[in-house]
Amino acid sequence: MTRETIFNVVLALFLLALPFAAMAMGEPFYVSLATRMAILALAAVGLNLALGFGGLVSFGHAAFFGIGGYAAGILASHAFNAEPLLFAIPGSDQMPVIWIVAALAAGFAAFLIGAVSLRTSGVYFIMITLAFAQMFYYFAISWPAYGGEDGLSITMRNGFPGLNTAVPVTFFLICYALLMAALLLLWRIRDSRFGAALQAARQNEVRVAAIGIAPYRIRLFAFVLSGMITGVAGALFADLNRFVSPSMMSWHMSGELIVLIILGGAGRLFGPVAGAILFVLLEFLLGGITERWQLFLGLILLGVVLFARGGLIGLVAGKPRHG
Amino acid sequence: MxxxxxxxxxxxxxxxxxxxxxxxxxxxxxxxxxxxxxxxxxxxxxxxxxxxxxxxxxxxxxxxxxxxxxxxxxxxxxxxxLGRTFQISSLTPEFSALRNVMLAVQARQGSSFRFFREVMSDTSLTEPAMAALERVGLADRARIPAAELSHGERRQLEIAIALALGxxxxxxxxxxxxxxxxxxxxxxxxxxxxxxxxxxxxxxxxxxxxxxxxxxxxxxxxxxxxxxxxxxxxxxxxxxxxxxxxxxx
The missing domain is CATH 3.40.50.300 (P-loop containing nucleotide triphosphate hydrolases)
Incomplete structure (x- = not known):
């Protein structure tokens, strides 16, 4: 086993143990902290596929996160009020249904955004993804049917067949299981033919085209899948807070996801997990000391970018190995 | 004619x-x-x-x-x-020589939309790639990242890639x-x-x-x-x- 694998296992076990330790200490609040870590990690796992593996610095993933959140909020509110959506489709308060809708809606948005923005690269790509996300953000603000600027409450956390999702640890385990499933998927993809083409296109687009693989299609597919994963995370986030608002789509959120990945290690399988754990811990610990905790986050980020380019994973496990 | x-x-x-x-x-x-x-x-x-x-x-x-x-x-x-090599070597620097060639084999076989099988254990990729590296005399450098190859070796690798493309x-x-x-x-x-x-x-x-x-x-x-x-x-x-x-x- 490589050092990276060992560290990955440690991270996975740490996150899993956290809520149980919290319960044992009689601090149930920490359970929701761990759940937050798992959900942000899942959102960042999605972004990592595009940003880390594909080198596509999307500054618009908050759009997918928010779309997932609104999918949960809108379906739940229709189910609660027993009002059908368009074309007499009923709402739903079942998580599996919500996740599928969230993934499809976010994937569709990612397809539209990606189809346009992947024709550009570099700074233009960053700016176009940002611009699209802001369009979704302002659309959510100006849509009174679902709360507009005030957001939309979810009266009761959505259910999962056979489980009581109102129990914090149960909900944590659902989020954790989805996180692990996404990591498993990304692990397979990373080492697959698709992953090889995607990572090669990041390293040298000209070369990839010269051997007969069109980078655009590879990237678009990665971008859509990336958006879908982040969308599911958004649905979970809405269920965690039992609330969804346009702020989930703001550029701060996009930035936060990028920061998570850089902290943890871009392009490393568990980079988003390490980043999310670190980020939520810092937010909690520093946030308890000062309201200006983001100043210190900024300093830490500066340190990582200057001295530890591979993020936390890079620091522990060294450079990535590509076989 | x-x-x-x-x-x-x-x-x-x-x-x-x-x-x-x-x-x-x-x-x-x-x-x-x-x-x-x-x-x-x-x-x-x-x-x-x-x-x-x-x-x-x-x-x-x-x-x-x-x-x-x-x-x-x-x-x-x-x-x-049409297999081309570049005047200035153009490779995927983080990948090993072998994986550079494997990518060409993959391109030749025509499907990059496969998501689950691990490429390094896929002999339909590794064997032709290794054969191409052997032909240009780079077989013993197969596991070295392209970025760490010498200038001459990179030129050889370019040719191996063109070979692997058939x-x-x-x-x-x-x-x-x-x-x-x-x-x-x-x-x-x-x-x-x-x-x-x-x-x-x-x-x-x-x-x-x-x-x-x-x-x-x-x-x-x-x-x-x-x-x-x-x-x-x-x-x-x-x-x-x-x-x-x-x-x-």
Missing amino acids: AEPILDIRNLTKSFGALKATDDVSIDLRDGEIHALIGPNGAGKTTLMHQISGSLKPGSGQIRFLGEDIGHLGVAERARRG SRAFLLDEPMAGMGQEGSRALTSFLDRLRGEAPILLVEHDMDAVFALADRVSVLVYGRVIASGRVEEIRNDPAVRTAYLGEPA
Whole structure:
């Protein structure tokens, strides 16, 4: 086993143990902290596929996160009020249904955004993804049917067949299981033919085209899948807070996801997990000391970018190995 | 006579007032090495870019295996069997030599939309890739990241990639550039054998290699073909001697 694998296992076990330790200490609040870590990690796992593996610095993933959140909020509110959506489709308060809708809606948005923005690269790509996300953000603000600027409450956390999702640890385990499933998927993809083409296109687009693989299609597919994963995370986030608002789509959120990945290690399988754990811990610990905790986050980020380019994973496990 | 593998007719490309390619017509026939020589700035690399598709032609026609490919993109031309190497090595630096070649094997097999099978344990990728590396003499460096290979080794790797693509014609842009004498000699004898597999359009500054290898030579000056013919004809052509070989007529 490589050092990276060992560290990955440690991270996975740490996150899993956290809520149980919290319960044992009689601090149930920490359970929701761990759940937050798992959900942000899942959102960042999605972004990592595009940003880390594909080198596509999307500054618009908050759009997918928010779309997932609104999918949960809108379906739940229709189910609660027993009002059908368009074309007499009923709402739903079942998580599996919500996740599928969230993934499809976010994937569709990612397809539209990606189809346009992947024709550009570099700074233009960053700016176009940002611009699209802001369009979704302002659309959510100006849509009174679902709360507009005030957001939309979810009266009761959505259910999962056979489980009581109102129990914090149960909900944590659902989020954790989805996180692990996404990591498993990304692990397979990373080492697959698709992953090889995607990572090669990041390293040298000209070369990839010269051997007969069109980078655009590879990237678009990665971008859509990336958006879908982040969308599911958004649905979970809405269920965690039992609330969804346009702020989930703001550029701060996009930035936060990028920061998570850089902290943890871009392009490393568990980079988003390490980043999310670190980020939520810092937010909690520093946030308890000062309201200006983001100043210190900024300093830490500066340190990582200057001295530890591979993020936390890079620091522990060294450079990535590509076989 | 059979139709040429690659047939370029009246190709023209202008950058503003500068004619980088001026009414160029050349062809490449089965089993031959056709060398393209000319002074720096003559438009040799521009022509290679146009043939491989990374530059859109101004006007003219490019036929490959009997079909007009002038409207196709780089990736599609490569899929049809145009294998090119770059004047400046262009590889995926983080990947090992083996994985660089495996990517070409994967491209040749045609499917990059496979998500689950691990490539390193897929012998349908690793074996042909290893075979290509062996042919260029890089087998013992297979696991080294491309970024850590020496200059000469990267040139060899470029050729291994072109081999693995199973190309029907090779476009080699200065494969000898920056190689030591030993390396050039080895590569010369390798290219000599390679022409039996697929014809080579060779841009090269190393005149020893050109005269040793080429069946035909075309001389490009200011984007124009000023002479084209067998090696002896070119060597004795007064216009070529003045324009390129630097001798008074």
